[in-house]
């Protein structure tokens with residue numbers, strides 16, 4: 265008895281309220297411990313295995329460079345021709361914006377958005393000081409010296425041959441309107457495929473899924489629409505599976521098509537199309553998760569919402585599971601990626617071929633709920649950020665060896681001449697607390713910040729495996 269009192273003494277001495285007080289000390293210590301535990305697990309879960317990774321990326325000298333915010337100062341030229349004071353009175357002049365200039369084929373700024381041939385990225389000719397630099401918006405030539413035709417595309421990494429395959433819309437034909445109110449279009453030519461070891465030098469592997477010239481009832485008849493092809497490899501069947509948006513010239517069919525091949529460089533056999541889960545499907549993508557399950561994501565219900573659902577084990581069909589996400593948000597051009605167990609998705613607004621503001625969304629489970637975090641674009645100028653650097657998302661490629669770092673891949677569409685649409689590749693980094701976290705747990709933000717950094721010229725870090 266005495267002994268026990270002796271050992272209890274120090275606590276009770278400082279505390280006049282006796283055992284009630286020691287109880288409260290224990291309770292508060294427990295609360296403190298729990299809070300610390302929660303804070304540390306939240307931090308590790310989100311940013312980290314996280315914290316170390318975040319530090320590695322943000323402090324890696326070459327990534328620091330990529331995260332520098334580069335400003336653009338483009339002066340809008342004065343309006344062409346003088347307006348009479350009377351005319352000015354009749355219709356007050358609308359201020360010209362950079363987006364008007366972008367869409368104006370005769371703009372004096374045309375060469376800024378669509379630099380001419382002289383400033384092409386030529387992997388063979390530039391193979392001096394300029395090699396491995398990405399110049400967003402410049403013509404990009406393949407190893408034969410022809411502009412790469414892989415619009416609305418996606419990239420597959422084939423780990424055995426350590427080769428990247430870039431698939432996209434081969435749009436090397438004339439742009440026309442099927443009718444007065446129809447959108448600008450190019451007849452289907454097929455899906456182009458390019459291969460690369462370094463993500464910079466691309467060899468044309470040809471058209472791996474070709475249009476049908478004469479069969480007017482076929483989905484792939486040239487008068488239809490084939491957009492946003494994506495290819496995933498099925499480890500169980502050993503097949504390469506391509507999904508794509510299939511439509512008619514008026515975008516009323518709103519379906520997805522599937523094709524399959526034994527090799528990444530095709531040819532792919534077209535299996536047919538469907539409205540997934542019985543719903544309209546326009547812009548779409550496919551995402552293969554770490555556990556081997558693959559998912560389809562598509563804009564539906566007049567592009568007012570996205571639908572996400574798992575594919576069957578062989579990736580050749582959808583299952584009956586589907587969730588509606590971002591309902592009423594009118595998003596398209598989905599590009600999904602995953603970091604530290606969290607799913608992220610970049611989307612665009614719905615403005616045809618004209619660029620608009622990108623948003624990034626995050627989710628704990630791929631089937632949702634998805635939360636919108638805001639605009640990920642950094643640098644350039646306000647107009648650059650409000651137009652996703654005058655481009656539209658199509659794919660996000662993880663950079664192996666640098667967790668938290670990705671390449672954001674987008675299309676700078678040229679509606680006047682779609683074959684001359686350009687590519688905007690920029691570094692995308694997941695690190696640091698989100699600016700406007702929508703969800704809080706004990707006041708700590710749930711999501712990491714996703715940033716896409718504008719650079720007029722940039723390259724992958726020297727230590728990147730593709731350069732070995």
Ligand code: DGJ
Pocket residue numbers: 416447491492547596597615616617656
């Ligand atoms: C926007 C889509 O993202 C593109 O893939 C294409 O379908 C155009 N609309 C057509 O206007």
